[in-house]
Each structure stands twice: as C-alpha cells, then as structure tokens.
Amino acid sequence: MIYATRSVKGQAREDNRDCAGAVFDGVRGLFVIVDGTSKPGSGQLAQGFVQGLIDTYQLRVGQGVGDDTHDLAIQLIRSVLADMHAPLFAEWSGSTSYLVAVVVNGLLTIAYEGDCGCGVVNAEGRIDWITSPHCLANWKRDRSHRELVCDPARHRITRSYKAGRAPEPEIVVRSAVVGERFVFATDGFWGEMSEVRQAEALKSPEITITDLEDDVTWIDVRL
Known part of the structure; x- marks a missing residue:
C-alpha cells in the first residue's frame, strides 16, 4: 500500500481548516480526512479529530479489537467516534465534515458525515465518487x-461532527483489491478543481495551487 497526502490553504480564510492523517501498519491502512466549517474553533477541532481518531483506533486494535470484516470495522469506527466526542468538545468548539476509511483484508469500510468524499481513480486519472455528500443541494441524495x-447550496452542510449531537455516520463498504487506487478528499478538491485539474494533481502531487478560495486536501492511496 502506497499513499500520499497534501493540504493547501485556500484564499478565503487566514488558516487552513482542513486536516488529514494516514497510517499503514503492515496489515491495515487507516485514512482520515476532515474539513472544519466556518464556525470558530473548527480548524483546531479538525486537527484534534484526526489525531484523536488515529490514536484511539490504533490503541483499540493493539488491545485486540478486530476490524477484518465490514461489520467489525464499522463497529470499531462508530465506537471510536462516539468515545472521542465528549473529550474533543470539552476542549474545542466548532464542527467538521469528516471521512474515516479502513482498508484491511481486501475490504474498504468508510464512515462519513458532511462533504468529504471517496473516489475510485481509473487509469486516466478520472474519479468515480462512491460517497454522496450531505448537503442541502443533495437533499434527495440523487445528485x-x-x-x-x-449549485451554491452544496456549501450548506446537513450533517457534521458537532457538539450536542451524537455521531451518526453514513457507511459505505466495498472490496479493495490489489491494483486499485482511491482518493479521499475535501470538497475543495472535488468542488473547486476541474476534473482535468484533479487528474493533474493526482499525477503530479506538487502541482501549484494558489488560485482557489477553499482549502484543498486529499489522500491518494494505491493498493
């Protein structure tokens, strides 16, 4: 498994409110991508979310908790999200979109709320998105x-990780076979970059990006 991450601050704000983390322990890949909202404190919350989730997930696995089936991985992700909730919001305010993905035993398990997405990348660099954003523009879940x-209404997030509401992620599962390539990305990547430019960014990760309003973050994973 080979992966690379990149995050670029957009022009709209002084700070980058995106955050991403990835680890591979020789058995499983754990990928987390978070997009803090415009609410105060969301950037710090995003950073705390990524580090907290990776640390807690790895701790549970080290304690013998299984994740080598879809059901086990879903159960573990949900428990980590729930257990992190109170400690995170005791320290930070704000809210975030998030996506957590586990690749293990030939399986991909995704849990997400908001508009971070996962796509399958073909040989030409085109992306087939397999998650559906939680936003006002997609209220019918059919776009x-x-x-x-x-659609400007895509910026109106309808589900997120926030105080006063228990995490309730949507789950997406599929196989993950040798030779496949996935991208996990914030909406700055899929919403502000053209499909041609997305392919260019995946081909040349250090591509110059200085003209976008939103923060842009992605994780490129090859199996």
Whole structure:
C-alpha cells in the first residue's frame, strides 16, 4: 500500500481548516480526512479529530479489537467516534465534515458525515465518487459530484461532527483489491478543481495551487 497526502490553504480564510492523517501498519491502512466549517474553533477541532481518531483506533486494535470484516470495522469506527466526542468538545468548539476509511483484508469500510468524499481513480486519472455528500443541494441524495459543483447550496452542510449531537455516520463498504487506487478528499478538491485539474494533481502531487478560495486536501492511496 502506497499513499500520499497534501493540504493547501485556500484564499478565503487566514488558516487552513482542513486536516488529514494516514497510517499503514503492515496489515491495515487507516485514512482520515476532515474539513472544519466556518464556525470558530473548527480548524483546531479538525486537527484534534484526526489525531484523536488515529490514536484511539490504533490503541483499540493493539488491545485486540478486530476490524477484518465490514461489520467489525464499522463497529470499531462508530465506537471510536462516539468515545472521542465528549473529550474533543470539552476542549474545542466548532464542527467538521469528516471521512474515516479502513482498508484491511481486501475490504474498504468508510464512515462519513458532511462533504468529504471517496473516489475510485481509473487509469486516466478520472474519479468515480462512491460517497454522496450531505448537503442541502443533495437533499434527495440523487445528485452526482459534477452536478453539485455548480449549485451554491452544496456549501450548506446537513450533517457534521458537532457538539450536542451524537455521531451518526453514513457507511459505505466495498472490496479493495490489489491494483486499485482511491482518493479521499475535501470538497475543495472535488468542488473547486476541474476534473482535468484533479487528474493533474493526482499525477503530479506538487502541482501549484494558489488560485482557489477553499482549502484543498486529499489522500491518494494505491493498493
């Protein structure tokens, strides 16, 4: 498993409110991508979320908790999200979109709330998005990322990780076979970069990005 991450601050704010983390322990890949909202404290919350989730997940696995089936991985992700909730919001305010993905035993398990996404990358660098954003523009849950890009209501997030509401992630599961390539990304990546530019960024991760309003963050994973 080979992976690379990149996060670029957009022009809209002084701080980058995206955050991403990835680890591979020789058995499983754990990938976390978070997009803090405009609420105060969301950038710090995003950073705390990523580190807290990776640390807690790895601790549970080290204690013998299994995640080598979809059901076990879902159970573990949900328990980690729930157990992190009170400590995180005791320290930080704000809210975030998030996506957590586990690749283990030939399986991909995703839990997410908000508009961070997962896509399968083909040989030409085109992306088939397999998650559906939680936003006002997609309230019927029937619109593609390409359709959502031009709708201003896509910025109105309808589900997120926030105080006063227990985490309730949507779950997506599929196989993850040798040779496949996945991208996990914030909406700055899929919403502000053209499909051609997305492919260029995956081909050349150090591509110059200085002209976008939103923060742009992605994790590129090859199995």
